[in-house]
Amino acid sequence: MTAAAAPHTPSTRASLLALAGFAAAVTAAALVGVLSATSTAAEYAALRQPPWAPPSWVFGPVWTALYAMIAVSGWLVWRRHGWRGARTELTLYFVQLALNAAWTPLFFAANLRGAALVDICLLVAALTTTVVLFARRSRWAAALLVPYWAWTVFATALNLSVWRLNAGG
Secondary structure (H helix, E strand, O other), X not given: OOOOOOOOOOOHXXXXXXXXXXXXXXXXXXHHHHHHOOOHHHHHHHOOOOOOOOOHHHHHHHHHHHHHHHHHHHHHHHHHHHXXXXXXXXXXXXXXXXXXXXXXXXXXXXXXXXXXXXXXXHHHHHHHHHHHHHHHHOHHHHHHHHHHHHHHHHHHHHHHHHHHHOOOO
16 A cells, blocks of 8 residues: 655745746746847738737737736646646646747747747647646646637647748748
8 A cells, every 4th residue: 555645735935935936937938028029019010911810919918817827827736736746747837838938039039930830839739738737636727728728729820820821931
């Protein structure tokens, strides 16, 4: 008979510090995009786009809400299971966050829309797996990632369309 793993019960201070850490990681991922391509709205407007493409002003509010949910999601898994108890899940969480951070520099700063498409496809795969694994640890954490997953799938279709409409870039 094996003993059950001790539950992860962080102190309030440790829990708040971890939440701040998850928020900082998500903010860093967002800042990579913001700082790598400062004129994304103008560049986006200059691209040929499919008729279903949203206006550029939509992206800021959507991503702000999504990044908040992403941070809380990771923190919920950590709070319940800790790094040791959810190593695979949290490692994959940070992999998808790195892929997320890489997209804007590829798409806008480097004008590598095909490479950005590969990146976002890898992001969808990593994110899908993260949602599935998070669901085993915390249904709330997984549920918080679902809007992000849906937006990323939509963004993948948009990336593909823009890439095709603009000669592959």
